[in-house]
Amino acid sequence: MKKLSVRSRLSTQLSLPSTSDIAFLLLIFFLATTIFDLEQGIYMVLPGQQSQSVRVRRDNITIVKAYADGSITIDDKAIAVSQIRTIIQGRLARNDKTVVVIETHPEADYGLMVDILDELRLAEARTISLKTMLGNGVP
Amino acid sequence: MAFGQTQKATSQIPVASMADIAFLLLIFFISTTIFRMEEGLPVALPRAETAQRQERELIMHVWIDKQGHIAINDRVVAVEDIAGVVMKVLQEKPGLIVAFNADERCPYSVVSDVMEELKKANAVRVSFTSEPEAAANAAADANAE
Numbered sequence: 001m002k003k004l005s006v007r008s009r010l011s012t013q014l015s016l017p018s019t020s021d022i023a024f025l026l027l028i029f030f031l032a033t034t035i036f037d038l039e040q041g042i043y044m045v046l047p048g049q050q051s052q053s054v055r056v057r058r059d060n061i062t063i064v065k066a067y068a069d070g071s072i073t074i075d076d077k078a079i080a081v082s083q084i085r086t087i088i089q090g091r092l093a094r095n096d097k098t099v100v101v102i103e104t105h106p107e108a109d110y111g112l113m114v115d116i117l118d119e120l121r122l123a124e125a126r127t128i129s130l131k132t133m134l135g136n137g138v139p
Numbered sequence: 140m141a142f143g144q145t146q147k148a149t150s151q152i153p154v155a156s157m158a159d160i161a162f163l164l165l166i167f168f169i170s171t172t173i174f175r176m177e178e179g180l181p182v183a184l185p186r187a188e189t190a191q192r193q194e195r196e197l198i199m200h201v202w203i204d205k206q207g208h209i210a211i212n213d214r215v216v217a218v219e220d221i222a223g224v225v226m227k228v229l230q231e232k233p234g235l236i237v238a239f240n241a242d243e244r245c246p247y248s249v250v251s252d253v254m255e256e257l258k259k260a261n262a263v264r265v266s267f268t269s270e271p272e273a274a275a276n277a278a279a280d281a282n283a284e
Contacts, residue, residue, distance in 0.1 A: 020158035030168030041266035111243025121189035
């Protein structure tokens with residue numbers, strides 16, 4: 001006698017209870033891997049080509065110099081980065097028109113300039129000028 | 140005299156809606172996740188307390204590594220070419236902010252040269268990208284462990 005082939009019926013249903021488990025697994029994956037990309041930085045506006053040079057009185061200028069060896073001076077007096085805030089705050093209290101010039105040696109670390117800029121922002125100095133030191137800049 | 144009836148608060152959490160919440164959160168994370176590819180040059184950013192959040196859409200990244208190599212949005216460029224590249228982008232985005240992603244150990248002269256080129260292109264809005272102090276300290280602690 002010939003054997004009849006048995007046809008198995010394929011189920012067309014999706015197993016729904018496991019979808020929430022998959023959703024939770026994917027959720028954990030995305031929670032763990034998501035990075036909210038935030039751009040953070042110290043914002044500045046540079047003088048453009050159309051900008052006109054402004055004359056500032058010598059008494060209103062405070063020059064912060066950053067040297068290649070990592071040393072810093074304010075008006076030729078050696079100081080530490082942590083002292084900048086207090087000194088500038090004092091000068092701004094005496095004269096609110098104070099313009100701070102950061103004069104950086106070409107071989108100095110960029111990080112040093114950012115440290116000074118950060119301290120000036122903390123001291124709430126509004127007018128900051130960036131300058132590159134000419135010559136060898138030996139203090 | 141009417142006595143106040145005490146109501147018994149139910150202590151069950153409705154679990155039936157949990158899957159819906161999971162799906163909603165899932166859709167949120169799928170749509171907001173950005174898988175960041177490594178771009179630019181490897182840099183160790185300086186730390187700053189006064190760093191502010193910048194608008195991502197307007198930012199153009201300039202990468203400067205420890206050796207002073209410059210890259211703009213994935214492409215290594217020479218200092219002389221920066222003004223031309225920036226001018227083109229500036230025409231499309233007038234409020235462009237150029238973000239300096241420079242290594243804290245890179246020589247300042249390179250940053251200064253780039254700024255001069257930006258002035259030529261009239262791209263005056265810049266941002267010195269830095270890591271917030273707290274995040275930087277946490278990363279340093281993790282490395283120490």
